[in-house]
Amino acid sequence: MGKHEWTSVPGEILRAGEGFRLRDVDPDGAPGFDGDKKHGEKHLAARREVLGDLQERLFAGSRVGDAPDAVLLVLQAMDTAGKGGILRHVVGGVDPQGVELAAFKAPTPEELAHDFLWRIERRLPQPGFIGVFDRSHYEDVLIGKVRALAESDEIERRYDAIVEFEKRVAASGIRIVKVMLHISREEQKDRLMERLDRPDKHWKYNPGDVDERMLWDDYMAAYQAVFERTSTPEAPWYVVPANRKWYARLAVQELLISALEDIDPQWPAADFDVEAEKKRLAAS
Amino acid sequence: MGKHEWTSVPGEILRAGEGFRLRDVDPDGAPGFDGDKKHGEKHLAARREVLGDLQERLFAGSRVGDAPDAVLLVLQAMDTAGKGGILRHVVGGVDPQGVELAAFKAPTPEELAHDFLWRIERRLPQPGFIGVFDRSHYEDVLIGKVRALAESDEIERRYDAIVEFEKRVAASGIRIVKVMLHISREEQKDRLMERLDRPDKHWKYNPGDVDERMLWDDYMAAYQAVFERTSTPEAPWYVVPANRKWYARLAVQELLISALEDIDPQWPAADFDVEAEKKRLAAS
Numbered sequence: 001m002g003k004h005e006w007t008s009v010p011g012e013i014l015r016a017g018e019g020f021r022l023r024d025v026d027p028d029g030a031p032g033f034d035g036d037k038k039h040g041e042k043h044l045a046a047r048r049e050v051l052g053d054l055q056e057r058l059f060a061g062s063r064v065g066d067a068p069d070a071v072l073l074v075l076q077a078m079d080t081a082g083k084g085g086i087l088r089h090v091v092g093g094v095d096p097q098g099v100e101l102a103a104f105k106a107p108t109p110e111e112l113a114h115d116f117l118w119r120i121e122r123r124l125p126q127p128g129f130i131g132v133f134d135r136s137h138y139e140d141v142l143i144g145k146v147r148a149l150a151e152s153d154e155i156e157r158r159y160d161a162i163v164e165f166e167k168r169v170a171a172s173g174i175r176i177v178k179v180m181l182h183i184s185r186e187e188q189k190d191r192l193m194e195r196l197d198r199p200d201k202h203w204k205y206n207p208g209d210v211d212e213r214m215l216w217d218d219y220m221a222a223y224q225a226v227f228e229r230t231s232t233p234e235a236p237w238y239v240v241p242a243n244r245k246w247y248a249r250l251a252v253q254e255l256l257i258s259a260l261e262d263i264d265p266q267w268p269a270a271d272f273d274v275e276a277e278k279k280r281l282a283a284s
Numbered sequence: 285m286g287k288h289e290w291t292s293v294p295g296e297i298l299r300a301g302e303g304f305r306l307r308d309v310d311p312d313g314a315p316g317f318d319g320d321k322k323h324g325e326k327h328l329a330a331r332r333e334v335l336g337d338l339q340e341r342l343f344a345g346s347r348v349g350d351a352p353d354a355v356l357l358v359l360q361a362m363d364t365a366g367k368g369g370i371l372r373h374v375v376g377g378v379d380p381q382g383v384e385l386a387a388f389k390a391p392t393p394e395e396l397a398h399d400f401l402w403r404i405e406r407r408l409p410q411p412g413f414i415g416v417f418d419r420s421h422y423e424d425v426l427i428g429k430v431r432a433l434a435e436s437d438e439i440e441r442r443y444d445a446i447v448e449f450e451k452r453v454a455a456s457g458i459r460i461v462k463v464m465l466h467i468s469r470e471e472q473k474d475r476l477m478e479r480l481d482r483p484d485k486h487w488k489y490n491p492g493d494v495d496e497r498m499l500w501d502d503y504m505a506a507y508q509a510v511f512e513r514t515s516t517p518e519a520p521w522y523v524v525p526a527n528r529k530w531y532a533r534l535a536v537q538e539l540l541i542s543a544l545e546d547i548d549p550q551w552p553a554a555d556f557d558v559e560a561e562k563k564r565l566a567a568s
Binding site for chain 2: 060061064084087088091092095096097099101103134189192193196199200202203204205207210213214267268270272274277278280281282284
């Protein structure tokens, strides 16, 4: 056929469901897409319009009437896995007026004085928006667990608290799409080395990145626990192979499109008399 | 030569300086650019990379070290003048991680309980960011004046307060670029009519838009007063002819590039021992 496209639904094959094992995922893979980098980039550009149209409908529905729908994309990954590229190349393709981006760093003293979900709740997307979390409450059960920043029974409590929290968020009208970008340990070494080799990339390098890297297996175990404890029907996890950047971008784009298609936002009907307004405008 | 490009510096010819008169600006014009729509769109795409590179340097400088620099783009216009298109096509071309967008609507009761600059101050861009105001504190001397939402001596006070405020903001390291997108009254009628003709645009139409339109001359007089009272060396106004959308986008892109070039952000030097880190990484 010569047509390069998805042969499986990304939302189905990438989903961390019952019995999922992170170690079985090949970070070099490009599952479900029939094509190479060149095809992938072309497909990404072609689907941008579909995503943009859906986003605009979502936004419109919240401006007129009171559609409660929104989308929340949660991005988690080891350093250098490509969160920034997703933001530039996938999220950057939609109207910035309809996007709310929140980057969660190490918590401030004020944030630490509250429950770990306090700062998260405050950044949930409003109706009509696509919210994107660059890191999230999952840090509190990832670095929080690996670095033992909290007692283990507190970590246990958090898994359950997250599930309840996300259930409530989903019920309020927010479609939650949780993505882990999965790179290999070797790929990370190459990418960090590139940052060291290029003076225009030095600012992206942090010696602490290597400290976390040394704990790679512990992080993978913590991610595995996250998938087992928090991948729910209301807020599923998707594990996206990310050694090939073009594939990861394509897959996340498709996950966003699916979430929006699931909402199926419609252009809202006019809440004014169109013909009367035409006359009024013509006379003005 | 066959090369289509700027023949004058937009920041010079579009600036509302001493003796500026809004009525002398032709909204149909494309001053300083040698080319038509096709050339303009090509030029916009070509300059996107320059803008993106400067933005990344600006961002980098604030992450390592403590460069205080930021940019604030203030967008003001009559309805349908194309603010949204500037956001999509100019601002949308840079990394969303480096942009802070604030849309100012009619003030909330909480906002009204404070001075009119209170909500503005809270949304100023952090160092390293490009902040964009979709409407701004200028509403308080535009609709505020035209609709007499405040006494005339309060309006007078606001002009001076704005000048002082912007002087302080500029001194803190924020380059302020204030843009009025200038369309003609006839062009607005056509654009509003298009919104009424297309069901997928009804959500963008508001009967109140026609009410404001009826006060066109009052608004132009209020803008003229704004330019006379608040176009300062620290925070100049630029009036951009906007009947041709491609020209307005091109001009605003160039104004942003100029502001960034004026900052001239450099890649920050590594604050760690690069060779030592390479060894540590190689061993990890």
